[in-house]
Amino acid sequence: MLEVRGLVKDYPGVKALRGVDFEVRKGEVHCLLGPNGAGKSTLIKCVSGAVEPSGGEILVHGEPLPPRDPAGALARGVATIYQELDLVEDLDVAHNVFLGHEPRRGPLIDLARMRESSAALLRRLGHEKIDPRLPVRALRPAAQQVVSIARALSYDAQVLIMDEPSAILDSGEIETLFEVVGRLTAEGVGVVYISHRLDEIKRIGDRVTVLADGATAANGIPASTPTEELVRLMVGRKVEQLYPERPRGGGEVLLEVRDLKRLPAVRGASLDVRAGEILGIGGLVGSGRSELLRLICGIDRREAGEVRVAGERLAPNRPDRAIAAGLGLAPEDRKSQGLLLDWDLTKNVTIADLGRFSRGLLNVGQERVAAREQLRSLQTVPDNPDRHARLLSGGNQQKVVLSRWLLRECRVLLLDEPTRGVDVATKAEIYRIVVGLANSGIGVLAVSSELGELAGICTRVLVMREGELVAEVDGARATEQELLAHAVAPTAGPDLIEEVA
Amino acid sequence: MSSVGALKNRLGALEFQEYALGLVVIALFVAGSILRPETFPTWDNVRNMLTQASIIGVLAVGMTFVIATSGIDLSVGSMVAAAGVFGGILVDPSGSTLLFVLGAVGFAVLLGTINATAITFGRVVPFIATLAMFSIARGLALLLNDKLPVGLLDLNGGSFGEPAPFSLLWFGTGKVLGIPVSVWIFLGIVIGGWILLNRTRFGRYVVAVGGNREAARIAGVPVRKVIFSVYVLSGLMAGIATVLLCARLGSASPVSGNLYELDAIGAVVIGGTSLAGGRATMVGTFLGVLTFALIFSLMTQLDLSTEIQQVTKGAIVLGAVLLQRPEARY
Numbered sequence: 162m163l164e165v166r167g168l169v170k171d172y173p174g175v176k177a178l179r180g181v182d183f184e185v186r187k188g189e190v191h192c193l194l195g196p197n198g199a200g201k202s203t204l205i206k207c208v209s210g211a212v213e214p215s216g217g218e219i220l221v222h223g224e225p226l227p228p229r230d231p232a233g234a235l236a237r238g239v240a241t242i243y244q245e246l247d248l249v250e251d252l253d254v255a256h257n258v259f260l261g262h263e264p265r266r267g268p269l270i271d272l273a274r275m276r277e278s279s280a281a282l283l284r285r286l287g288h289e290k291i292d293p294r295l296p297v298r299a300l301r302p303a304a305q306q307v308v309s310i311a312r313a314l315s316y317d318a319q320v321l322i323m324d325e326p327s328a329i330l331d332s333g334e335i336e337t338l339f340e341v342v343g344r345l346t347a348e349g350v351g352v353v354y355i356s357h358r359l360d361e362i363k364r365i366g367d368r369v370t371v372l373a374d375g376a377t378a379a380n381g382i383p384a385s386t387p388t389e390e391l392v393r394l395m396v397g398r399k400v401e402q403l404y405p406e407r408p409r410g411g412g413e414v415l416l417e418v419r420d421l422k423r424l425p426a427v428r429g430a431s432l433d434v435r436a437g438e439i440l441g442i443g444g445l446v447g448s449g450r451s452e453l454l455r456l457i458c459g460i461d462r463r464e465a466g467e468v469r470v471a472g473e474r475l476a477p478n479r480p481d482r483a484i485a486a487g488l489g490l491a492p493e494d495r496k497s498q499g500l501l502l503d504w505d506l507t508k509n510v511t512i513a514d515l516g517r518f519s520r521g522l523l524n525v526g527q528e529r530v531a532a533r534e535q536l537r538s539l540q541t542v543p544d545n546p547d548r549h550a551r552l553l554s555g556g557n558q559q560k561v562v563l564s565r566w567l568l569r570e571c572r573v574l575l576l577d578e579p580t581r582g583v584d585v586a587t588k589a590e591i592y593r594i595v596v597g598l599a600n601s602g603i604g605v606l607a608v609s610s611e612l613g614e615l616a617g618i619c620t621r622v623l624v625m626r627e628g629e630l631v632a633e634v635d636g637a638r639a640t641e642q643e644l645l646a647h648a649v650a651p652t653a654g655p656d657l658i659e660e661v662a
Numbered sequence: 663m664s665s666v667g668a669l670k671n672r673l674g675a676l677e678f679q680e681y682a683l684g685l686v687v688i689a690l691f692v693a694g695s696i697l698r699p700e701t702f703p704t705w706d707n708v709r710n711m712l713t714q715a716s717i718i719g720v721l722a723v724g725m726t727f728v729i730a731t732s733g734i735d736l737s738v739g740s741m742v743a744a745a746g747v748f749g750g751i752l753v754d755p756s757g758s759t760l761l762f763v764l765g766a767v768g769f770a771v772l773l774g775t776i777n778a779t780a781i782t783f784g785r786v787v788p789f790i791a792t793l794a795m796f797s798i799a800r801g802l803a804l805l806l807n808d809k810l811p812v813g814l815l816d817l818n819g820g821s822f823g824e825p826a827p828f829s830l831l832w833f834g835t836g837k838v839l840g841i842p843v844s845v846w847i848f849l850g851i852v853i854g855g856w857i858l859l860n861r862t863r864f865g866r867y868v869v870a871v872g873g874n875r876e877a878a879r880i881a882g883v884p885v886r887k888v889i890f891s892v893y894v895l896s897g898l899m900a901g902i903a904t905v906l907l908c909a910r911l912g913s914a915s916p917v918s919g920n921l922y923e924l925d926a927i928g929a930v931v932i933g934g935t936s937l938a939g940g941r942a943t944m945v946g947t948f949l950g951v952l953t954f955a956l957i958f959s960l961m962t963q964l965d966l967s968t969e970i971q972q973v974t975k976g977a978i979v980l981g982a983v984l985l986q987r988p989e990a991r992y
Contacts, residue, residue, distance in 0.1 A: 458880070481882045497874070498877050500877060508866065512881045523862060
């Protein structure tokens with residue numbers, strides 16, 4: 162149905178795609194794999210008409226696709242769901258599904274027909290429980306994704322491209338997603354599925370195409386190909402060991418959190434982080450983990466409770482004081498919260514520690530040298546301190562944020578989804594860095610949705626559920642299954658509609 | 663990967679904008695010299711242009727910091743009028759230049775602090791807070807002395823022609839080494855502004871807050887303090903501009919400073935500082951001020967009416983904003 166032949170895309174100074182071949186058949190799930198920067202996003206953008214390829218061809222049902230014409234791609238049945246869902250949160254479900262092509266009666270929107278058609282599409286996806294009149298804001302991420310898929314179907318999509326659809330979902334929600342994908346392929350829709358999680362590919366994929374350095378490393382091989390082989394194709398070598406030896410911990414208490422509360426997300430949480438340990442917090446998306454980290458740092462105002470760093474009580478709502486006391490946060494969304502994307506790496510690294518370079522005036526040269534040293538020590542690529550943060554891949558952007566806190570010599574590092582959107586090889590590197598930091602005496606508090614990685618590197622793991630810490634598991638004995646069992650409420654079914662408090 | 667191309671263009675465009683603006687300044691000067699060879703390329707005319715530019719220039723330096731935080735200050739023109747009249751009634755009928763300067767600058771800083779308080783503690787958006795001050799300060803300027811201007815001619819032996827050093831008029835019409843005192847002050851403030859913006863922690867924080875407030879906060883930038891400071895700074899610059907204006911005119915008028923905010927914002931924007939925040943250039947602001955000064959001097963000498971000048975001014979600002987965001991065109 163969709164055929165890509167010898168696709169080339171040049172950006173000034175960068176060859177993003179150098180001859181990619183790729184095809185999607187009717188009713189299959191075709192997985193697209195590749196490390197960060199391999200060209201997956203560029204390929205999708207070419208196919209969806211967002212950017213114009215420099216060479217090669219894209220055929221839909223044998224017909225060439227008009228370049229740089231997103232509407233044309235949609236009209237030919239090629240729809241894309243990006244990682245950041247592009248829904249308008251304040252509009253209701255029906256408006257979102259038909260955004261931009263609302264059914265009309267005369268000059269007016271035909272509301273009744275729009276709601277009816279939306280309901281029919283949701284029924285087709287097995288989600289008739291989602292009310293087309295609800296605002297999208299009231300839906301959980303998995304349900305929002307279903308709405309996005311319904312939107313794609315409203316264009317009569319025959320090829321559906323999904324860019325890391327599982328990244329924002331927790332384990333239960335991923336099941337929902339897989340079921341929807343199953344329904345689509347049964348109807349004959351071809352699905353392009355992009356993910357960094359190799360286990361998912363095994364579960365729902367039919368065939369796999371691997372991209373590496375802008376070229377096709379493997380074209381349409383069966384999804385049953387052994388994992389080691391897939392990793393080898395992706396990174397060009399073997400990743401020997403994903404998880405380094407976990408730190409032992411057991412130092413003095415650096416961070417004390419007592420009864421921290423901000424309703425509705427965090428309902429009273431207490432924990433201690435010791436020097437030299439990695440304390441993990443697992444749980445489902447929406448269980449309040451990120452909010453807890455933000456409260457600890459004073460980014461949001463706490464309603465009750467206290468935070469102490471090395472015995473010193475932190476003022477509420479003052480992240481600058483928290484940082485002065487020795488905290489550092491690598492936030493979940495690096496692009497919107499971690500980095501100043503239009504700044505060079507130097508400024509991104511030194512922003513939290515300018516006092517070090519300032520004696521009235523800033524010593525810009527010294528600043529640059531210090532930043533470069535930190536970036537090099539973490540093997541950031543590129544480590545040129547004059548490059549702009551926007552140009553780096555996700556994993557390397559994470560290293561820039563880590564460099565910032567290393568320079569600052571923070572005592573407690575808070576990591577929120579440290580490896581989200583990062584490929585396997587870089588993940589292994591980040592684990593190594595974080596474990597190294599803990600071994601050097603820093604206390605690390607890490608939040609992750611990938612329960613496997615918590616079980617892999619943490620000294621201890623706490624599990625958060627509905628705003629409370631409900632279990633503590635020794636890292637060495639933790640398994641993904643056990644953590645998941647704590648994370649899901651014993652009784653609650655998969656209710657996708659949040660109660661609006 | 664997506665925006666690599668667009669970004670390169672934009673980075674190129676940033677430096678390009680500074681160079682291009684430098685070329686525009688030169689081209690305008692050459693054009694003027696060709697069109698009006700007797701009057702335009704003269705030392706008198708250059709001095710005149712710079713003197714006129716200095717008042718807007720000082721305001722534009724403050725405005726650069728405000729805009730870098732993705733804010734705006736619409737009240738600077740009104741603050742100039744109010745601060746002038748306030749300083750004027752302090753020294754009327756008798757007083758010293760020093761008292762006038764302290765009064766005018768102090769009053770403008772006070773008004774700027776009110777802006778800052780409303781914006782940071784009251785959480786009023788800058789556009790509205792300073793629009794309110796635009797009206798309040800103009801009203802105060804008219805109220806303080808019953809809509810009448812205050813004469814300031816003879817403060818500390820000032821007189822047109824040869825004002826005594828440190829008389830008020832000396833700041834407006836006096837010269838040091840052949841260059842008007844007001845131009846010295848303007849240049850000093852531009853250089854000070856450049857250092858503050860590019861070589862201090864405060865300047866770095868200002869741009870960080872404008873670039874990504876949330877990321878800046880998470881990195882420990884005291885966001886509120888920074889935003890507060892830029893509006894106080896803008897008030898301070900308005901105070902200095904007041905002194906330069908009153909010193910040139912020899913009086914403080916409640917209707918002076920009209921629409922100065924537009925000139926200042928226009929100069930900052932054509933200089934290349936991003937209205938969306940996160941990118942600021944003091945060199946660009948300086949060149950922007952010069953560009954405006956050259957264009958209006960040239961248009962005046964070509965006997966084009968002030969109405970045409972106004973239309974031109976608006977068109978230039980619009981064009982500059984369009985050029986600034988090539989990636990937003992669709």
